Amino acid sequence: MQISNFIKTLFRNILLHRGLSLLTLLGLSLGIAMGLLVLIYVYFESNYDRFIPHSESIYRLNSYGKIGEDTIHSALTPIPLALESKRTEGVRSATRLMPGLSRVIESKHFRSLESNFFYADSNFFEVFDLPFLMGSKEDFRNDANAAIITVSASQRLFGYRNPIGERLKLDNEIDYTIKAVVEDIPVNSHLRFDILGNWAAVERTIRQDTLSQQRTMDRNWLYLNSYSYYLLEDGFTNEDVFARLAYQAMKKVNIQIEEAFGSDPPGSGSVQLNFGSISIHDINLYSDVNNELKDGSNPIYIKAFTGIAFFILIVTAINFMNLTTARSSRRFKEVAVRKVFFARRKDVIVQFLTEAIVYSFMALFLALVLVELFLPAFNTLFNINMSTRGFIQRPDLLWLIIITLITGMMAGSYPALFYSGLNPISIIKGSSKIKKAGILVRGFLVTAQVALSILLISLTLVMYGQLSFLKNADHGFSTKNTIVIERGVSTPQELRDFKKEIIRTGIVQQAGIAHFSPGEDGNIISFRSTDEEERVMLMATNYVDDGFFKAIGAKTALGRLFEVSDTSDVTKIIINESAARMIQFCPESNHQIELVGGRSDDETHVYNIIGVVHDIYFENMKNPSRPMVFIQNHRNQAPGHIIAQLSTVSPKEELIKKLNAIWETKFEGSTMQHHTLQKVIDNFYSEEKRFAGIAFMFSLLAYLLSVMSQIGFAAFLLYYHHKNIRLKTIFTAPYKRIMMETFSSFGIFVALSLLISIPLSVHTSNIWLSGFYKSFNPSWCYFLIPVVLIASTYILITYVAGKRELNKTFK
Template sequence: MMLNHHIKVAIRNIQKQGVYALLNIVGLSVGLVLGLFVILLVRHELNYDGSFSDSDQIYRMSTEGVLANNLINSATTPMPLAHVLEKMDGVEKIVRFIPGANNVVVKGDVRYNESGFMFGSEQFFELFDLKIIEGNTPVDLSSPRKVVITERVAGMYFQDEAAVGKFINRDGVEYEVVAVCEELPTASHFDFSFVASLNTIDEILLRKGDSAYVENWKSDWMYLNCYTYFKLNKNIDKNEFVKQVNVEKDKLISPQVEEMMKLEQSTDSIELSFFAQSIKSIHFASHLDGELKANSKPIYIQLFVFVAMFVLLTTCVNFMNLTTAKLKVKYREVGYRQLVGATRGQLIMQFLVEALVYGLGAMFIGMVLLELLLPYFNSFFELNLEFNFFRGWVDFFGILIALLLVGLIAGSFPAFFFSGRKPEKLISGNYSIGKAGFVIRGLLVTSQFAVAMFLVVVASAMWWQIDFVRDSEHGYDAQNIMVIERGNAVRKKLPEFKRELLQVEGVKYVSACSSLPGDDYIQGPFRINDVDNDRVVMLPLNYVDEDYFNVLNLRLKAGRFLSTELGDSMGLSLNVAAVKKLKLRKPLEDKLEVFGNSKWSLNTVGVIKDFHYESFFSEIKPLGLLLLSNKMRFEYVLVKTEGVNPEQIEEIKKIWDKYSDGAPFVHKSMSERLNRLYEEEVRIAKIMSVFALLSLFIALLGVIALVAFIIEYKAESIAIKNVIGASRQSIMSQVFSMFGFYVLLGVLFASLPAYWAIKAWASSYAYFDFIGFGAFILWAIVLIALAFVVTFIQTFRGSTLRLAAS
């Protein structure tokens, strides 16, 4: 079999090539590892929520429209929407759930602060069919105070004991564990650790109000208070279905809207409609208010695919360059093969097989590397990728096909380049490749440097922007602020708690608030009736105590800060953006009515300068700050200190333990919280940086190959120049001058696409700081300098060898 012969020759060639073979395999391995990593990454991103049996038929209902002059684009829906869905043909299952607030869950002496507690309706585990590890199926969530916990939670609270039938307590409610389920895959657009029966919420709400309040909460179309999912029959057209849902919804919602308008004597319109999102598309493409997790952006996927393709291509280019570097030897060999009877097809096959053998070697090394590095990749990039080469047919064949493609692309150039030569040229040693040959080789290096330049510039721009959002003026001072989560645990004795904290050395101010940057702020409808007209506006709100302003060092534009002493329980602080949106001419005099309850009106006591209470992704929006009453729940305690030291934290913890009724002490710095707003960006920037470094490595391998080729090709002239006394520097300059232009061309060529990519990426930011063209120039210089250094080393080594040979 000729194939055996080709494989044998390829292996022996690799052995003989030594350093070149090693460089070739290393280059291919690096490229393949990157390629595989990106494939895993993209697959991970695209396969979100694909693990449920009915994933293709599961949709989330979301809301859009106008409510009190505010555009609504929300992942949440009103509770009664489910009743509309129930009546629709084609709906096979419906689930509503409501994520619970961060709270302490207690089982005996075991207590943890839990953020993954949610309330789900009866069919939760039928729609999201996770494996039930303990307990009966179907899971019964029909009655209140039942809960399903995940395997991890069962281990935490019950260790090796059976969990079903046992009880846990959250916020004073005892829940019976009815089942233990497997963990939700991390590639899901939501997450949970506990799912309690949804109707438990009725009891919880009853503690806050009467049954009418509960009923209103459950039936009001104006409350976007739950997430609604359903399974749609395959035969039903989704778009037609959604149209019908909106028609049916209008019949129910219109009377409520009309009644409200009449009551409030308002002319503002309320328009709500609903749309369905396939759950498999949510992570990839949905960016609504109230998303349950930070979703991905298509630009990242596009960028990754682009990067993977180009890294693999540059890897192939590298292979071509290195394979053809030993031109002279190859030429003769091919010539002799032709003369002993090899056809062109047989020669092409030989080169392709050689490329595949290299590819197999590189793939093996690449897969071992990937297996070894994946845990580190996952940890470094905060991912949870899995690689199942030998466990999944898709992976197995996918990788084999990728290998075949890489082998074919990488081997094609040497194959066609050599096999197409005439034997008399090959054996005569007259192997001039002509100008076109050099240009092609030069362009290969151009492509490698273009990719490297593109990636280093884009990665640099990302880090530049991340530094900008972290370091720039937020309109408040985030330094030295400790954020204690689940602050409500000290609500009953907040004044005492604050007083005691202020005794701790270095503690300057202590404050409580309901929301922090990065949270979804609650919104309240306000009505303004002045000379302009009558209008209703939704305003994001934050309940804070009077020390909030000092802790964040907010700046006043007019009036004063909220004050308990001055009786500001009905007072309000607005930011400048809110004043503009509300079109208040005299903000300190105009009164704002709470829409729906005209008895309540608020006085604006001060206007504060705008500050970034959300991330830099969005423009600074209007904000109202209301004074926290002693009966109101709050989420955070903020402690402003002069500096942070472990003793101080320990003292604060002691005081917390004294007042928090056993709630765990969970704290972070404000800076850490701010950084979390950009963690997705940091993750992407890290990935891009690694890609950039590796593509630079591959580009430099390309330079080594090209220099090797030039030295080989110009062997005689180099030897002669050496003999007649030319310095190595002059030889090096000659070599560099032969391809330096192509490096420069690559660097220039990449600049415009890099600029476009940065602009495309920047479009997700409301505030963006462009890295500047100086960085482009700087990187261009660095890349050219690196190419020069590699040329210097390679030429020095090559010319020494040539001298010895001559």
């Protein structure tokens, strides 16, 4: 009964004071809505692969090691490792996933380049029990030439025809038959594939080719080329199982290292390989290896977002306190009457806490509506695919209610203590007055909010400044009129013929062929200098032709670039500056490097360095450029891309149309796939751009909340000084003097927030910039802009509030 009376009183006060109540509810709703959006994002990033049955028992193996001075941190593992896992006690099943790279796939209906084609063991779906729409996992397990396709890939390739039984011919001469269709892999999964081919067909082909260098791959512990997973038996812990597995695996690795390098390997133990395991739940946030199937998220960002989300809720509660007590005289008499009629202090506390909690749940309802409205725009803006499904359900709904309760209790704590401590006799006599301590408490709360808004605005400006710097930085290649044409359905020779044709027509100024283009990982192979054979080095390799460096706009540091006459001598190579520093290249000497790992009998082993180019960033500038060796592309190496520098005689769109027309003439029914090198740079920093966008939303919300808090504090000060204002107005005191005396403490708290926030903003910005190999030096403007914004807001609020109060006094 008492609670219902409190709720009635709340709604009566809301109707009596609509403006302030609406401002209070809106501030609380915005804070909860933004907090929910952030928590949904954190939920999305923290719940990778949880849709898979028994996902808590699935682990992936990683490779760690050392070759010379270089370390190995890779998600790829040797093929025999999964076979060893199956024999380990406590493992129910173990399987492998092998990247198929980009494959040209033909059927009687289409010819298509598929970049998400993978091979998998026949028992893959015993570990990853994905939902089947057509067919079953037994169909895949029992047929060595079986293929599985996702529903979206099926619709893209076959339309609405039934794909079951369709034959697929790969460009490596292996045939598959589609046996089943599975649901699309959810976005929040580290797995990604459109088509899975049974690895058994590849193994059979390799074994039949007695001349193949890969026929011993299933016994080679030093060749990293597969993703290995295992599913634990019930009742076993991963620590015990992995310890047994690692012990057996390391014995076999050490045997092969000794066979390959002798009992005393070069560099005295410079070749090492061991393994680690990670739960598939932790791959997205906590993986510390390269060669991931999908780029993970930065856990620091997720922790920062979580902290900011809860901080926003705290600031929202503080804002509620300020606005609730801003016009406290309106509730003084109500509290006095309740106390005169024997209401205890506890009753008053319960009343105001109840009001705050009801306010919070009203705000929660409005916040959920705002979340549903803003979530599509949030997804589009930050290139993610989140939904409230899965978040707003048990037990998460329970946590949502608990968080709302806590927010309401925090928001109502100060008003409850403030009003319950009032003396009813003083209120009735009209001698009740807020103590100066009340000004200090509110002032420090405003200081914290204003300082936070300045910090977030400064950090957001620095983030966008760094993004602008990175996009305009020299990545070692030219983005002006330069495009990358995908191999598509062409054969290697057809792609070379297409390159000659577009050069002949004059559509492009320069064109070159490369196996890897910027934005892709090159093959990592071990080399050693012929002058220093005991030192093994890991370097990326790329197979290019004589036109590549001119087309990409690379600059020569030493020596020369490839020429047409060099094609007959494949021993000539070019390295980048990072590789030159690693091998201590001396241009005066005839420097040679020798291929150590990944070679076959028909491939050159010793190379002569004829030139050094400035570093070309195939990855972003968070880290130094990887040492890279550029080897001449020959008939044994299938080209992956054409890098083309468009002519300037016509608009870019018109030239691309002409290129596409030539492509369609050569490859009927196929569309030329291309992208610009500028897009590659944009993709380098997509995570930072997304984080900066979210930081912008945080800073905007923090600024709006600080404005509401300042409005509440200004209203409170006007109430606190209302008698003085009236007296001074009667005695015709100047307007400026009245306002200065009324809002002097307000100005002090705003100035204090500036003193706190500016050094904190500089320090925080420097910490964030330290995560980049190359960064810009922010000027003072990045920290002055939010100061000017806050100062202008303070002046505007005090002017409008003061003018309004004086007008009321005159009336």
